[in-house]
Amino acid sequence: METQVDEIAAGVYRLSTFTDAIAGGFTFNQFLVAGDDALLFHSGPRQMFPLVSAALAKVIPLERLRWVSFGHWEADESGALNDWLQAAPNAEVAVGTLGVLLSGHDQAIRPPRPPLADGEVLDLGGKRVRWIDTPHVPHGWDAGLLFEETTATLLCGDLFTHNGAVPALTEADVVGPASATEDLYHFSCLTAATAPTVRRLATLAPRTLGIMHGASFAGDGAAALEAMADDYDRRFQASIAAAQ
């Protein structure tokens, strides 16, 4: 295995590790937002830390990492957190309110920064990331996402997860592959709030989607999010019909 580095938007780097141990192949992607204060979105799993940290060091020195953030607490999102905190002495955890209250104080070897409120912007110097609460979307009570404002890049975590050996960045459809992967893994938490939460993200009008598992997407992010919301709506209605 190796970790490939690609700049998917100005100063936003995708660190991608492909494994064929999962059917059809699967990518684990972290995103480095290289502001003056560098931020990493997703720590990656502990076992991938040697690969991912070597990849990040090709872009910036590890010690320059200031923030480690992720969509929710789970092995691939937060597993290597403490390895990063050890490697980068100035790094702190930056996640939302539930993430700090439920897990942050217990799981991190250093106290997290005060919780990022819904809509709060973290100014990285040259880059600005806005935290958005998305509870249970696509999964995890503490779920949230980051929107990098200067490049209109939505770091959308597990949303749009799709498997396969994919390019770093695509302009092709990502909704169809994500829907097929949902059929396979059922990784999303379907509630009445799922589609409306995804539609709220569409109002950000992202030009790039940084997808944690799969290719990143360049193009009309709002249209992709609306189509993903339609897919979730269809699934939710079908689940209600099936229960009646």
Ligand SMILES: [Fe+2]
């Ligand atoms: Fe997850």
Ligand SMILES: [Fe+2]
């Ligand atoms: Fe994930």
